[in-house]
Amino acid sequence: MEILRGISVTPGVAIGEAVILEAEDYRIPYRTVPEDQVAAELARLEAAFTQSIEELGKQRDYLNTHLGREAANVFVWHIGVLTDEQLRKSIESLVFEKHAAAAYATSTVMRNYQRRFMQMSDPLLVERVRDVQDIERRLLRSILGEGREDLAHLTKPVILIAHDLTPTQTAHLSETKVMGVALDAGAATSHTAILLRSWGRPGVLGLNDVSTRISGGDLVVVDGSNQLVIANPNEATLEEYRGREAAYIRLFDKLSELKDLPSVTRDDQRVYLCSNIEFPNEAKVGTDKGSDGIGLYRTEFLYMRPEGAPSEDEQYEAYRQVILGAEGRPVTIRTFDLGADKYTQQRSYEQERNPMLGLRSIRYSLQNLDMFKTQLRAILRASVLGDVRLMVPLIVSLMEFRQAKMALHDAMEDLEEVGISCNGKMKMGMMLETPAAAIQVKEFCREVDFISIGTNDLIQYLLAVDRGNERVSQYYTASNPALLRALRDVVRACTQAGVECSLCGEMAGQPLYTMFLLGIGLRNLSMAPANIPEVKKLIRLVSSTQAQRVARRALSFETERQVTNYLRDETRKVLPEDPI
Amino acid sequence: MTDTQSEAVRDVTVLNKEGLHARPVMYFVDLASKYNSKVSVTNISRGEEKVDGKSAMEMMLLEATQGCVLRIEACGEDAREAVDALAALVGTGFNTKTVHQPE
Known part of the structure; x- marks a missing residue:
């Protein structure tokens, strides 16, 4: 039994066999072949070694000519390992004696060596782990080739173990039989974490070396409630976790019964609960969870793919899929929030010293007008398919919003010229996520159709805390009294001006803050689809006067700790049996 | 042979x-x-x-850093020559110039 501790993204318990996902999407499950296929597996192995040695020879010669002997030396040892008869024999004997598949035999033997290098005291030798991984991947690439199995083809429920997952891989987990996830990398606020949260099953990140400590086929428990991953648990531990797993399944079932019940307070106030999504296929997931629409579609994920910028037609296709997935419910499309940690940095000629305060989001769009107008045209074309709203992110000044509006009119004229129809009255609003916009909210209310408060960035800019920096992330909290007051003032200003106001940060999906948000007058919250049932459950148990009382009291405190403690007590009174 | x-x-x-390394x-x-x-080595x-x-x-797994003592053993027809050459290396x-010229 081995216990590893990480950072949890979703509570709950999942138990299953481990599948290790290599960085390049390889999973190496334990697989045996019938006796009459052993010869074929040995031949695949032989071919993989020959091909890999050939590739490496070419690489070595190339480096020798272009970069010199030192650089070429890196691969000399790789070739040495691949021509190592003893190594080859130990892989072959797994195939020959245990009828293991070539890929599994290779992975097992190479993992074993990686483990031995990790245990060494000389840091330079520990670095060899990477070389061994590299050699392993080269062999696996050759063995698995085009016919490699991917996550979509899993035949039984598993726990997915990986170094890291790309946002794309994470977004497709809901289509697989993966029950829980454990990753080496990742912080609680990374994009992968956000996506795992919307997926809704237990996940633990930041485990450092889980992908090399656990082998494919090991029995693994992911305990998202206690931030633990347990490999090969003993009888007693396993039995305890089986019980807890069953309890969580009962809780989820109970929550899913809420799906078709309206989201109303005890005094019949309707509260709209929408979903935040990153990928078109999630629109449907949200609808299935009982969501009232798409409150935030983060389109920049269209950019995060190897092929680069999406064309107007590709964007239109994605927007169309989202709008159809929402089945007539409103869809708020946010224009590209590129820059900072996403996409643009790696492509810019000069890295910005302070990207969070740099060329990002709407600023980036306004400086790359062709890209921006392409997106606006695609959105406008899709606007006739449903109730579509356009939202621009990170607005600081009125000038920016006016410029964005002008770009929208230009795009409309472009479409008119070529005779393509669009909704000329499409609502255009802003994401309120800077302190400047919060202070000037009254002026903005005169020009926008709606305001959506983005608390993730608002907290970051208001409290001057980088939420991705582990050394200061403890200061990042939605309970800060300054933030609570800013939210109250923004909602009040919108109500007075008659401007629609919603909130779409992570805070919206945390039951801890639900009563406060209702109490200051919000009736539209947008969150990860997985959080909707729990928030809805809470809303149905409280009245608006009760929420107002809680909000008033919460606003009277001086420190964030008092706020958190108070809100936790009040939430527990309403939801005594749920983990808050 | 024997x-x-x-x-x-x-x-x-x-x-x-x-x-x-x-x-x-x-x-x-x-x-x-x-x-x-047959050549075998113990650190x-x-x-x-x-x-x-x-x-x-x-x-590589020998973890033979500077100062370690290696025991080189050989068994076969050219055991002595092998051990001599490897120990010299x-x-x-x-110093491959005096002992051995690769490739």
Whole structure:
């Protein structure tokens, strides 16, 4: 039994066999072949070694000519390992004696060596782990080739173990039989974490070396409630976790019964609960969870793919899929929030010293007008398919919003010229996520159709805390009294001006803050689809006067700790049996 | 055949600064592979595990850093020559100019 501790993204318990996902999407499950296929597996192995040695020879010669002997030396040892008869024999004997598949035999033997290098005291030798991984991947690439199995083809429920997952891989987990996830990398606020949260099953990140400590086929428990991953648990531990797993399944079932019940307070106030999504296929997931629409579609994920910028037609296709997935419910499309940690940095000629305060989001769009107008045209074309709203992110000044509006009119004229129809009255609003916009909210209310408060960035800019920096992330909290007051003032200003106001940060999906948000007058919250049932459950148990009382009291405190403690007590009174 | 079988053993200290890292390991393995004898190596400064002197992976696992003493053993018709050459390679700090010219 081995216990590893990480950072949890979703509570709950999942138990299953481990599948290790290599960085390049390889999973190496334990697989045996019938006796009459052993010869074929040995031949695949032989071919993989020959091909890999050939590739490496070419690489070595190339480096020798272009970069010199030192650089070429890196691969000399790789070739040495691949021509190592003893190594080859130990892989072959797994195939020959245990009828293991070539890929599994290779992975097992190479993992074993990686483990031995990790245990060494000389840091330079520990670095060899990477070389061994590299050699392993080269062999696996050759063995698995085009016919490699991917996550979509899993035949039984598993726990997915990986170094890291790309946002794309994470977004497709809901289509697989993966029950829980454990990753080496990742912080609680990374994009992968956000996506795992919307997926809704237990996940633990930041485990450092889980992908090399656990082998494919090991029995693994992911305990998202206690931030633990347990490999090969003993009888007693396993039995305890089986019980807890069953309890969580009962809780989820109970929550899913809420799906078709309206989201109303005890005094019949309707509260709209929408979903935040990153990928078109999630629109449907949200609808299935009982969501009232798409409150935030983060389109920049269209950019995060190897092929680069999406064309107007590709964007239109994605927007169309989202709008159809929402089945007539409103869809708020946010224009590209590129820059900072996403996409643009790696492509810019000069890295910005302070990207969070740099060329990002709407600023980036306004400086790359062709890209921006392409997106606006695609959105406008899709606007006739449903109730579509356009939202621009990170607005600081009125000038920016006016410029964005002008770009929208230009795009409309472009479409008119070529005779393509669009909704000329499409609502255009802003994401309120800077302190400047919060202070000037009254002026903005005169020009926008709606305001959506983005608390993730608002907290970051208001409290001057980088939420991705582990050394200061403890200061990042939605309970800060300054933030609570800013939210109250923004909602009040919108109500007075008659401007629609919603909130779409992570805070919206945390039951801890639900009563406060209702109490200051919000009736539209947008969150990860997985959080909707729990928030809805809470809303149905409280009245608006009760929420107002809680909000008033919460606003009277001086420190964030008092706020958190108070809100936790009040939430527990309403939801005594749920983990808050 | 049996009368040509012989055994040889020699202890030698790793002198070069980087120890048995990628390149020195390959010098050693390449040279050992030129002999018909079976070659095995123990890092007696660290333990008793005996590894195959012709295996690039196993030799790296010896964790033979500067100052470690290696026990080189050979068994076969050219055991003595093998041990002499390999000990010289390690003992000169992998000075391949005097001992061995690769490729």
